[in-house]
Amino acid sequence: MAEATAAQTAPDRPGRLREFWYYFRENRGAVIGLWVFVAFVFVAIFAPLLAPHGPTQQFRTALLQPPFWQEGGSLAFPLGTDAVGRDMLSRLLHGARYSFYVGIIVVTIAASGGIIVGLLSGFAPKWVDTIIMRVMDIILAFPSLLLALVLVAILGPSLTNAMIAIAIVLQPHYVRLTRASVLSEKNKDYVTAARVTGAGLPRLMFITVLPNCLSPIIVQAALSFSTAILDAAALGFLGMGAQPPTPEWGTMLAEAREFILRAWWVVTFPGLAILITVLSINLMGDGLRDALDPKLKRS
Incomplete structure (x- = not known):
C-alpha cells in the first residue's frame, strides 16, 4: 500500500533525453540547424557515392561551364565546372568531408587539452592557477586568425598544421570555461562528501x-x-x-578569385556551403545552450 502511494505521489518526470529534446525543440532555428547539420554529416559520409565525378577529375572540353540552368550548362555538371574543368558539385560534396574532419579533430584536440588544463587550474594552488590563466590571457590577447597564421607559417602550410594551429587558438576558451565551472562546483556538498569518503584528486576531478x-x-x-x-x-x-587540388571550400575560393566577374558559380557555391554549414551549427549551438542551461529553462 505504501509503495502504491509513493508511486502515485512521485513526480512523473520525463527522461533526460526527452527533457533535453523538449527544451531544444522550442528553439525552431536550432531544430532547422540540426536538420541541416544532419544533412551535412550525411553528405560528408557518403560523398564518394553522391558525387557524379571524382573531385580532381578534369574535363578539358568543359572549362568554366556554367550551371545547368544557364545557357551553355549541362546536367552532366549540375553546378558547373571550374577553370580546369573539375565538377563543382563533386568538389563541394567532397569538401564537406574535409570540413567535417577539421571540425571533429580541432574540437577533440582543443576540448581534451582545455578540459585537462582547466581542471588542473581549478584544483591547483593559487600560484599555479595564476600562471596558467595568465598564459591563457596572453594567447587570447592575439587575434585568433592572426595567431593561427603565425603558427601555420612556423609549422608549414598544410591542412594538418592548420588544424593544430586552430586547436591551439581555441584551447584557452575551454580552459577558462572549465576552470570557472570547477570553481563553482568544487566547494559544494557532494564534493565535500567525496573528499570525506577518501576520494583522491584524480577521482574528484574526473569522476x-x-x-x-x-x-x-x-x-x-x-x-x-x-x-x-x-x-x-x-x-x-x-x-x-x-x-590544391584538395577540394576544401576555402581553397576552392582561393583558386576562384580571378574568375569572380566572369564565372560567378566558382565563388558563390563554396561560399554558400561555408555560410550554410557555419550558420546551421551556430543555430544548433544556441539550441544546446537553451536546453542545457538550467537558467534558461522555463518553469
Whole structure:
C-alpha cells in the first residue's frame, strides 16, 4: 500500500533525453540547424557515392561551364565546372568531408587539452592557477586568425598544421570555461562528501566534478566546431591551409578569385556551403545552450 502511494505521489518526470529534446525543440532555428547539420554529416559520409565525378577529375572540353540552368550548362555538371574543368558539385560534396574532419579533430584536440588544463587550474594552488590563466590571457590577447597564421607559417602550410594551429587558438576558451565551472562546483556538498569518503584528486576531478561541468563545455564544442570550419576555410583561402587540388571550400575560393566577374558559380557555391554549414551549427549551438542551461529553462 505504501509503495502504491509513493508511486502515485512521485513526480512523473520525463527522461533526460526527452527533457533535453523538449527544451531544444522550442528553439525552431536550432531544430532547422540540426536538420541541416544532419544533412551535412550525411553528405560528408557518403560523398564518394553522391558525387557524379571524382573531385580532381578534369574535363578539358568543359572549362568554366556554367550551371545547368544557364545557357551553355549541362546536367552532366549540375553546378558547373571550374577553370580546369573539375565538377563543382563533386568538389563541394567532397569538401564537406574535409570540413567535417577539421571540425571533429580541432574540437577533440582543443576540448581534451582545455578540459585537462582547466581542471588542473581549478584544483591547483593559487600560484599555479595564476600562471596558467595568465598564459591563457596572453594567447587570447592575439587575434585568433592572426595567431593561427603565425603558427601555420612556423609549422608549414598544410591542412594538418592548420588544424593544430586552430586547436591551439581555441584551447584557452575551454580552459577558462572549465576552470570557472570547477570553481563553482568544487566547494559544494557532494564534493565535500567525496573528499570525506577518501576520494583522491584524480577521482574528484574526473569522476565527481567534471560530469557536472559538461553542459557549458558541450555548447562551447558546438560553437567551436563552426569556428574551426570557418578558420580552416580562411587559412585555405590565404594559401596556408589545405593545398590544391584538395577540394576544401576555402581553397576552392582561393583558386576562384580571378574568375569572380566572369564565372560567378566558382565563388558563390563554396561560399554558400561555408555560410550554410557555419550558420546551421551556430543555430544548433544556441539550441544546446537553451536546453542545457538550467537558467534558461522555463518553469
